[in-house]
Amino acid sequence: MKRLLSLIFLFTYTGTAAQQVQLDINHVVGGLPMQLKTATYSNTAGDTFNITLFRYYLSNFSFSDATGKTVAAEKGYFLVSEDSIPSRKLVLQQCPKGRYTQLHFMIGVDSVLNFSGPQSGALDPMYGMFWTWNSGYIMAKLEGNSPSSRLPNHMIQFHIGGYRAPHVTQRMVTLTLPEPLVVGQGKTPHLSLEADVATWFDGAYKVIFTQLAGFMAPGTAADRIADNYQHMFSVKKIVNQ
Amino acid sequence: MTRKVIYLLCAFCLWYWLMGEDRDALTAHAPVVEYYQLKIPDSLPPPVYNFKNNPLTKEGIALGRHLFYDPKLSVDSSISCGFCHQQFAGFGHYDHALSHGVLGRTGNRSVPTLFNLIWQKDFMWDGGVNHLDIQPLTPITDENEMGMDLRALIDRLQGNQTYKKLFKAAYGSEEVTSERMFKALSQFMATMLSFESKYDSVMRREPGVTFTAEEQGGYRTFMQKCASCHKPPLFTDYSLRNNGLPYLPSMNDVGRMRITNNTADYLKFKVPSLRNVLVSSPYMHDGRFFDIFQVFDMYDHGQEKGNTIDPLVKNGIPLNPKEQRQLYMFLNTLTDKKFIKNQDFSEILITD
Numbered sequence: 001m002k003r004l005l006s007l008i009f010l011f012t013y014t015g016t017a018a019q020q021v022q023l024d025i026n027h028v029v030g031g032l033p034m035q036l037k038t039a040t041y042s043n044t045a046g047d048t049f050n051i052t053l054f055r056y057y058l059s060n061f062s063f064s065d066a067t068g069k070t071v072a073a074e075k076g077y078f079l080v081s082e083d084s085i086p087s088r089k090l091v092l093q094q095c096p097k098g099r100y101t102q103l104h105f106m107i108g109v110d111s112v113l114n115f116s117g118p119q120s121g122a123l124d125p126m127y128g129m130f131w132t133w134n135s136g137y138i139m140a141k142l143e144g145n146s147p148s149s150r151l152p153n154h155m156i157q158f159h160i161g162g163y164r165a166p167h168v169t170q171r172m173v174t175l176t177l178p179e180p181l182v183v184g185q186g187k188t189p190h191l192s193l194e195a196d197v198a199t200w201f202d203g204a205y206k207v208i209f210t211q212l213a214g215f216m217a218p219g220t221a222a223d224r225i226a227d228n229y230q231h232m233f234s235v236k237k238i239v240n241q
Numbered sequence: 242m243t244r245k246v247i248y249l250l251c252a253f254c255l256w257y258w259l260m261g262e263d264r265d266a267l268t269a270h271a272p273v274v275e276y277y278q279l280k281i282p283d284s285l286p287p288p289v290y291n292f293k294n295n296p297l298t299k300e301g302i303a304l305g306r307h308l309f310y311d312p313k314l315s316v317d318s319s320i321s322c323g324f325c326h327q328q329f330a331g332f333g334h335y336d337h338a339l340s341h342g343v344l345g346r347t348g349n350r351s352v353p354t355l356f357n358l359i360w361q362k363d364f365m366w367d368g369g370v371n372h373l374d375i376q377p378l379t380p381i382t383d384e385n386e387m388g389m390d391l392r393a394l395i396d397r398l399q400g401n402q403t404y405k406k407l408f409k410a411a412y413g414s415e416e417v418t419s420e421r422m423f424k425a426l427s428q429f430m431a432t433m434l435s436f437e438s439k440y441d442s443v444m445r446r447e448p449g450v451t452f453t454a455e456e457q458g459g460y461r462t463f464m465q466k467c468a469s470c471h472k473p474p475l476f477t478d479y480s481l482r483n484n485g486l487p488y489l490p491s492m493n494d495v496g497r498m499r500i501t502n503n504t505a506d507y508l509k510f511k512v513p514s515l516r517n518v519l520v521s522s523p524y525m526h527d528g529r530f531f532d533i534f535q536v537f538d539m540y541d542h543g544q545e546k547g548n549t550i551d552p553l554v555k556n557g558i559p560l561n562p563k564e565q566r567q568l569y570m571f572l573n574t575l576t577d578k579k580f581i582k583n584q585d586f587s588e589i590l591i592t593d
Contacts, residue, residue: 117294117374118423125378126391126419132379134500135371167502219502 019097021073021183022190023090026236027054027082030198034082043201045208049146049156054082054197056140057109057122057129060172061092063100063181070104071096077109079122079129099180103191107229108139108170114163134217136161139169140229142200149213156209158200160226162218169222171230182240192237203228272413274298282436284444285474290359290373290431295424297431300411305429307407308422311591313397315343315387322377322426323588325352325386329581331517332356332433338528342386349385349492351528353513354521356435356580360475366510366526368481369500373430374423395419403593435516435580436474443574444474452574459571462564467515469553476515476575482551483508485544492527507549516575533572537565 027034029041034051042048058080061073074094081087113119114136129138138161145154162169181189201207205224215221277297281288295301308314312321320343326332332355334340340348350366364370370379380386381394398404398417405415412421442450452460463471472478481497488508497506510526524530530539540558544550560568580586 115371117372117427118378118420120418120420124419125375126395130375130378132370132382133365134369135375217502 019093019095019183020188021092021095021181022188023092023193024190025080025088025090025193025195025233027088028194028196028198030196030202034197036082041198043198043207043209045201045206047146047148047209049144049148049209051082051142051144051197053141053143055129056080056107057137058090058105058107059109060104060106062104063095063098063183064102064104065098066101066180069098071098077122079127095183097184099182101177101180103175103177103181103235105173106170107173107226109137109163111163111168111170113137131159131161136163136218139226142197146209146213148209150210151213155214157214157216158225159216160222160229162222164218167218167220167223169218169226171226173230173233175233175235177235177238179238180240181238187241189241190237190239191235194234194236195232196234197229197232199232200225200229203231272300272409272411274300274411277302277432279432279434281434282441282445282474285436286360288359289362290427292431295374295427297428298411300407301425301428302432304407304411305425305427306586306589307403307591308426309429310589313401313591314381314389314394316389317343319343320387321591322380325380326355328583328586328588329520330354331435331521331577331581333517333521335521336523336531338523338531340380340386342383343388346385346388348383349494350526351523353511354517355430356433356516356577357475357514358433359431361479363479363511367497367500368511374427377423377426391419395422398422401593403591433580433586435577437579438516438577439574440571441474441577453570455567455570456574458563459567459569460574462560462568463571466558466560467568470512470551471515477512479512481506481509481511482553483547483549484510484512484540484554485546485550485557486510486525486529486539487543487545488547489527489529494527496526505549508547509549515572517577517581518572518575519569520576520581533569534565537568541565 029051032039032041034054037050037052040048040050058078059076061076062070063073064070073092076093078090079087109123113123118125129141130136131138138159140160142158144156146156147154149156151157160169181191183189205228207225212221215225275298277299279297310321310323312318312324314321325334325340327335329335334352338351340350340352342348353366358373361373364373364376365379370376378391381389382391395417404417408417408421409415411425439450443452470478470480470482495507497509498504500506519533522531522533524533524536530536537560540554541560542557544554544557546555
């Protein structure tokens with residue numbers, strides 16, 4: 001029975017494989033590889049810090065071709081976490097065939113799912129990415145320590161969320177691809193992205209840990225940090241095969 | 242002969258395959274359930290709860306009730322939902338100003354009553370929780386209440402034989418997920434309807450049931466002075482307002498402002514339903530009043546009139562002793578004895 005199921009699965013798998021796009025994400029801090037707990041980084045304000053946790057949601061993937069036509073991949077929610085290698089390898093399902101020049105996605109979880117009750121899969125509240133006192137998803141989370149922080153144990157703690165106007169933290173990302181991504185029969189293209197955490201603190205809105213070492217509610221600081229990290233991704237490599 | 246044996250063997254294999262252990266996996270999503278029809282009086286507005294996403298079943302409600310009364314939902318298996326939400330107090334916490342929790346801890350607000358929840362859009366005294374299904378997440382994980390990690394709880398329930406049976410009956414497989422658990426709790430809570438008070442009988446013109454003169458007087462006062470916020474038939478409009486209750490520095494509870502970061506929401510709290518009010522003392526978000534007459538006095542002459550006080554009560558609500566007495570008699574008609582004694586909601590003893 002199990003063998004039969006796996007056979008059926010194998011057939012279905014090869015049937016749809018052509019329409020998958022694989023995506024892997026690598027995390028860096030100001031160009032240096034991210035190493036939880038052990039590595040020390042600094043922001044432009046001169047604060048040194050380390051990172052103990054880095055985790056965020058990605059969703060709503062779509063592609064545009066040179067004519068500007070945009071098509072969506074199958075709806076999916078991905079919880080990406082530095083401490084989990086599998087979570088940094090995403091497989092986008094049901095991608096329509098085409099030659100694409102841009103990739104679009106959302107950092108965060110659609111507004112409607114923030115007030116629709118409990119969800120399963122990556123959106124299960126047991127992953128600690130859902131606020132209990134003020135319902136809604138934490139779109140992105142970064143924790144660590146910095147000698148500049150005046151919080152207990154010199155921690156830095158940024159839980160970015162909020163889905164209700166005026167404090168909305170979902171951000172759409174558009175990445176222009178260095179060469180076209182080809183989705184077609186018998187091909188599973190592979191995209192390598194990099195996310196640079198330095199953008200969280202060194203974007204248009206400067207975060208200085210002596211002044212702001214944590215933010216864990218919907219609000220203006222969260223909105224501005226989301227504006228910053230909207231620019232954290234870049235495309236490193238495309239393999240069409 | 243050999244051919245016959247082969248046929249028989251094949252038939253046996255087929256039968257074995259069909260009856261095999263994998264069969265559960267195939268039928269997992271088709272549980273045999275008995276759907277449950279909620280009886281809602283015609284005079285009520287349609288519920289805001291969407292039953293399409295969580296249809297009520299006898300098995301789902303039974304699972305929800307088991308979860309509601311199970312102390313295993315707390316970190317040290319000491320406190321169930323029903324510990325604080327007592328049926329005889331309209332599922333509030335009788336005689337307790339502030340909520341109690343595991344390891345002798347105390348919360349900072351009073352336990353709200355539970356009934357007619359399917360008309361409520363947001364929950365908690367500050368409206369911070371936005372869906373009935375997600376509401377139990379807060380008390381379960383709050384360190385001053387049940388103090389439980391959600392993932393650890395799912396593992397704990399998954400390892401329990403009784404829950405294997407209950408989840409299978411409700412959902413077709415033994416798998417415990419947080420979504421299944423929350424939805425079952427909602428199913429049980431959705432059935433907690435309270436529309437069988439004397440007030441309801443009078444409104445429905447049931448033969449032989451009338452208000453006494455005192456109750457009638459109280460009803461008149463109520464409709465004049467209280468009903469715009471405590472709006473019948475639910476006896477709340479579910480809004481968040483500053484009713485003029487003085488701020489207590491020792492509690493430093495800013496109310497709705499904590500959720501919205503908006504100073505216009507300073508000291509705003511949810512208007513509670515007044516159904517079953519006389520059995521569910523103490524009153525206010527911090528349970529500071531143990532007697533309903535203290536509440537009357539507050540509206541009559543004890544308000545603190547800050548910037549955000551609600552326009553409807555900013556001039557106070559004058560209530561003379563006669564009005565207060567009659568109001569008390571009227572509020573007494575909102576106690577639903579059938580509800581607080583309904584065996585379908587009563588505590589079940591869970592020992593495993």
